[in-house]
Amino acid sequence: MTTRAAWPALPALILLLVFFLFPVVRMLGFSVEAGTLDWYAKALGEGLYLRVFWNTFEIALLVTLFCLLLGYPLGFLMATTTPGWATFGFICVLLPLWTSVLVRTYAWMVLLGRNGVLNRTLMESGLTTDPLPLLHNFTGVLIGMVHVLLPYMVLPIYGAVRRVDPAIPAAAAGLGASSARIFWRIYLPLTLNGIFAGSVLVFVLSLGFFITPALLGGGRVMMIAVLIEQQVRETLNWPFAAALSAVLLVFTFAVYAVAQRFTQSEATR
Amino acid sequence: MDIKRPHRRHVLSLVGGAAAVGVSGRAFAQAEPPKPTQIVVNHSGGSMGTAMRKAFFNGFEKKYGIRVVETSPVDFGKLRAMVDSGNVEWDLTEIGGQDAIRASKLNLLDKVDPKVVDRSKYPPTAQNPNVFASSVYTTIIGYRTDVFKGGTHPKSWAEWWDVKKFPGARSMRNHPTDNLEFALIADGVPKDKVYPIDFDRAFKKLDQIKPHVTAWWSTGQQPAQLLLDKEVVLATGWNGRFYDVIKKGGPIEIEWNEGALKQGSFAIPRGAKNPYWANKMLAELAVPQQQAVYASELGYPGLNLESLNFVDAKVKPYLPTAYLDKQFWISDEWYAENGAKAQELWNAWMLKKA
Numbered sequence: 001m002t003t004r005a006a007w008p009a010l011p012a013l014i015l016l017l018v019f020f021l022f023p024v025v026r027m028l029g030f031s032v033e034a035g036t037l038d039w040y041a042k043a044l045g046e047g048l049y050l051r052v053f054w055n056t057f058e059i060a061l062l063v064t065l066f067c068l069l070l071g072y073p074l075g076f077l078m079a080t081t082t083p084g085w086a087t088f089g090f091i092c093v094l095l096p097l098w099t100s101v102l103v104r105t106y107a108w109m110v111l112l113g114r115n116g117v118l119n120r121t122l123m124e125s126g127l128t129t130d131p132l133p134l135l136h137n138f139t140g141v142l143i144g145m146v147h148v149l150l151p152y153m154v155l156p157i158y159g160a161v162r163r164v165d166p167a168i169p170a171a172a173a174g175l176g177a178s179s180a181r182i183f184w185r186i187y188l189p190l191t192l193n194g195i196f197a198g199s200v201l202v203f204v205l206s207l208g209f210f211i212t213p214a215l216l217g218g219g220r221v222m223m224i225a226v227l228i229e230q231q232v233r234e235t236l237n238w239p240f241a242a243a244l245s246a247v248l249l250v251f252t253f254a255v256y257a258v259a260q261r262f263t264q265s266e267a268t269r
Numbered sequence: 270m271d272i273k274r275p276h277r278r279h280v281l282s283l284v285g286g287a288a289a290v291g292v293s294g295r296a297f298a299q300a301e302p303p304k305p306t307q308i309v310v311n312h313s314g315g316s317m318g319t320a321m322r323k324a325f326f327n328g329f330e331k332k333y334g335i336r337v338v339e340t341s342p343v344d345f346g347k348l349r350a351m352v353d354s355g356n357v358e359w360d361l362t363e364i365g366g367q368d369a370i371r372a373s374k375l376n377l378l379d380k381v382d383p384k385v386v387d388r389s390k391y392p393p394t395a396q397n398p399n400v401f402a403s404s405v406y407t408t409i410i411g412y413r414t415d416v417f418k419g420g421t422h423p424k425s426w427a428e429w430w431d432v433k434k435f436p437g438a439r440s441m442r443n444h445p446t447d448n449l450e451f452a453l454i455a456d457g458v459p460k461d462k463v464y465p466i467d468f469d470r471a472f473k474k475l476d477q478i479k480p481h482v483t484a485w486w487s488t489g490q491q492p493a494q495l496l497l498d499k500e501v502v503l504a505t506g507w508n509g510r511f512y513d514v515i516k517k518g519g520p521i522e523i524e525w526n527e528g529a530l531k532q533g534s535f536a537i538p539r540g541a542k543n544p545y546w547a548n549k550m551l552a553e554l555a556v557p558q559q560q561a562v563y564a565s566e567l568g569y570p571g572l573n574l575e576s577l578n579f580v581d582a583k584v585k586p587y588l589p590t591a592y593l594d595k596q597f598w599i600s601d602e603w604y605a606e607n608g609a610k611a612q613e614l615w616n617a618w619m620l621k622k623a
Contacts, residue, residue: 048617114438115499135500136484219443219485222620230616233346235609236371 028249031242039243049227049244053251056224059141059213060206066146067153067202068195074150075157075194076187093151101148105215108144109135112216136218144216149205153198160194161187200259204252224248302545307336310550311362314341315490316513320566324559329550337550345372348538352377357540360547364536366601367608369400372536374605379537385548386555388573395572401535401551404560404569407589407596408447409528411492411511414520416502423503424526426455430474432481437502439478440495443485443619445611446599447505447529448475454527460597466607472618485619496521512568512587523587528596530589533569564588 031039043049078089096104111117112134119131134140164187172182210225224244231241310326312318318339326337340359345368351357364372372378378399381388388396395402410429412422416437423435429451441448452474453463483501486492492506493514508528514521535554537547553559560571561579570576570588577590585591604611 048613048620051620052616109494110498113498113500214443214487215491218483219487219619222616227616230612233344235612236345236349237609238346 024249027238028242028246030239031246033239039240040247042240043243043247049224052222052224052227053247055222056207056248057251059138059145059209059221059223060203062142063145063149063206064153064199064203066142067150068199070146071150071153071198072157072195075154075198076161078154079158079161093154096147097151101211104148105144105212108140108147108216112140112143135216136220138217138221140216140218141213141221144212145206145209148212149202152201152205156197156201157191157194160191160197164190196259196262200256203255207248207252302543304333304335305543305546307338308360308543308546308550309338309340309358311340311343311359313343313363314339316509317567317569320563323566324563325550325553328559329553332553333546333549335546348372349375349377352539355540357538357542359538360541360543361535361537361550363403364400364534366532366534366599367604369397369534369536370601370605373397373399377539379539379541379544379547381537381551382545382548385545386551388555390557390573390575391555392572392574395532399536401554402532402572403535403554404533404563404571405530405589406533406569407508407525407528407530408442408505409508409511409589409596410524410526411496411504411506411521412524413496413499413502414522422522422524424524426451426527427457429503430455430478432478435503438483438500439481440484440486440492440501440504440506441478441482442505443487445615446604446608448615449611450529450597450599451505451527452478460527463597464600464603466603466611468611468614472614475618493519493521508587508589509568515587525589525592526595528589528592530593530596530598532572532601 074089074093078086078093081089109116113119114131114135116135118134119128122128123131134143168190169182169186172186173179177185208225209223210229213221213223214226228241228244228248231237231244310321312321318341322337322339326339329335330337343363343365345364348359348362348364349372351359369378380398381401386401388401391402410423417423417435423429423431428435429439441451449466449468449471450460450463452471453466454460456470456474458467458470484491484495486495486504486506489507489510492504493510495501496504497514497519508523508525511521511523515523535551537544537551541547554571555573557571557573557576558579560573560576564570564576564580565584568584568587568589570580570590577585577588580588589596
């Protein structure tokens with residue numbers, strides 16, 4: 001980027017600097033206000049907080065995996081089907097994005113409960129005798145989060161598949177390649193960028209999740225954002241909240257950096 | 270505010286002032302500060318906001334011609350940030366009991382003006398100089414009436430813990446407050462002797478009930494919903510949330526015995542833009558007739574003890590003030606000191622595999 005090209009971006013850069021970067025730095029400053037790293041020692045030294053960081057990481061990883069498994073076929077289909085079906089797919093993917101997370105979370109409570117729609121259907125059809133434990137546990141949180149975050153996986157993958165020159169798979173098919181081979185040798189390598197972009201988005205967004213785990217997890221699934229919120233709003237221990245946030249932030253950057261390396265090495269190959 | 274064109278409004282208010290003097294000479298003597306076009310009242314929102322509008326805000330707007338702008342939610346962190354930064358958006362805010370004590374200590378609150386707000390009919394415990402006690406609420410047992418017929422429901426915390434005699438899924442709040450107390454009472458501690466809380470004993474007792482709690486609730490509407498969805502058959506919850514479902518004919522009833530009473534409060538943030546009018550609003554919140562309207566809507570009675578005289582006989586059994594001696598008061602002082610520690614121990618306990 002030349003210096004001249006940077007000028008039009010200046011207002012946005014100033015805006016980010018003043019209203020985003022400065023408050024973040026100021027907030028993180030709380031954590032070392034006392035001149036010691038005690039709050040970091042607490043965040044990283046006590047079993048409780050390490051456990052919750054690990055829980056958060058584990059959930060984010062699983063959510064990303066499920067989003068990928070569900071999102072790739074969907075994004076692929078939308079990119080390769082007729083325009084009419086693609087539009088329909090977009091509506092299905094985007095509509096939930098415009099609905100409040102709280103509403104969607106409550107909707108899942110209605111669907112997944114012991115006497116919810118899903119369990120009643122399963123029991124009435126004789127497939128199960130007892131209600132499946134889908135709500136107020138890890139499963140519920142996973143279902144709810146995958147639903148909320150799926151669009152962030154589908155859209156980058158859709159974009160990546162669209163960018164594949166249709167002549168390449170056509171040529172491969174003409175030369176007798178099976179569709180499985182076309183997928184593994186052409187589509188997958190060429191859409192890795194989209195997969196990484198979607199995965200990073202979903203993973204990073206998962207790390208900060210808050211309402212969904214509290215409601216669908218029945219209190220049993222604790223994520224770090226919940227603890228940070230407690231420190232900010234209930235305990236008013238802002239230095240400790242800042243330390244927890246800093247650890248989360250560094251961790252998020254690390255994940256981003258690793259993913260970035262992967263995508264770049266793929267792109268320059 | 271438009272400072273450059275004060276003339277017309279100034280003239281109008283002078284005319285208004287003169288008219289007021291004509292009606293009663295006192296208005297002039299009091300030298301009221303100029304009326305703002307609006308004041309901002311921050312509260313929990315939801316059905317509480319609707320009831321406050323009906324019982325208090327509409328009347329205030331009509332009386333003074335000042336619009337009441339409502340915001341929510343209640344947020345202690347935000348209050349502190351506002352006062353610290355000197356940019357106080359709220360003229361009046363609802364505040365939790367222990368938060369009010371901590372806010373007073375942090376010097377975040379203005380005094381309630383005794384010349385404007387009449388609290389002579391309030392119990393002495395509810396006359397904190399910085400905090401206006403607006404209502405009483407309690408955490409009690411809600412149960413499904415089709416599961417526990419004819420008074421066969423648990424009537425104490427000891428019975429709540431007795432899962433053999435009272436089988437079925439339960440829901441409790443995902444928070445140390447209430448639960449630590451309930452555990453101690455279930456373990457035989459008299460309800461006026463729970464403080465200071467013996468953490469070891471409380472958590473040991475909580476270990477016993479943990480496998481039987483299907484959902485640990487985190488928002489106020491969850492307990493009633495969990496009962497309605499038959500997700501659980503017993504739930505602890507705030508009385509007003511159950512009252513709302515009962516009023517609509519839902520299959521739920523309340524057991525008041527050993528409930529945990531708390532005081533809902535309002536306070537004026539230090540540096541609020543219109544402290545005088547915030548006090549005027551508090552005066553409105555103290556009117557017994559209006560408190561009765563509010564209590565009938567939500568089941569949360571005010572602390573002006575005269576207000577019970579204005580409540581319908583059908584509503585009275587659903588007000589926690591009718592059962593004060595069966596219940597106990599949560600100690601805000603204890604939580605102001607030990608809340609952080611309790612929360613941390615609670616988190617650790619929740620993470621522990623049962």
